[in-house]
Amino acid sequence: MEIIRNLVQSLVIIIILAMFLEMLLPAGEMRTYVKMIMGLLVIIAVVQAVGSIARWSFEEMPAVVTGAGDGRGQLPEILETGRKISARQQELGIEQYRQGLARQVTALVNLNQELPVLDVEVNVESESGKPGFGQIKEIILTVGENPEQAGPEPEGEKLVDNVTPVTVQVGSPGTPDKPGAVNPKAVAGIVGVLTNFYNIKPEQVKIIYN
Structure with a gap:
């Protein structure tokens, strides 16, 4: 036994x-x-x-x-326990790997001071049976207004607390015309850095303006 x-x-x-x-x-x-x-x-x-x-x-x-x-x-019970342990360890490994990639992406985008990143999310292929296991499926960047580009707050006006996020698929036509938004060149630059560094397509990088 x-x-x-x-x-x-x-x-x-x-x-x-x-x-x-x-x-x-x-x-x-x-x-x-x-x-x-x-x-x-x-x-x-x-x-x-x-x-x-x-x-x-x-x-x-x-x-x-x-x-x-x-x-x-007891042999089937041992084998079943081993499968459960393996599946759990795989889930924990994928989650730690995904978080590590998110921290790495954060460090890369922070090199560009013109892109105020609020949050980074990385989605990877978690099914071990698929050919692309462990590869990046999507990178989602949540960015806010650039303080250097945003205009001064008028006196007597109150800031709006709830702002509806706007999701933009990189590479798709059209960009929201938002006052004080980040520089499109800065967005294109960081997208180029991520696609070259991780060997992914621009369509796999999504920008959410908050």
């Missing part, structure tokens, strides 16, 4: 490590070598488990299937 548990834990660790390496490494031949190495690690883990089971006596073998005399099979 302990051998099966150790085997499942080893396989879960190897799978999680392979997913992280696949997300971090660029597309190319390096991924092929990583997959080959991970496959060898899986084979070694299975062979070690089989060798340990082979050393058991014949009387101890039924305990693997039927459990410790309670008549209930």
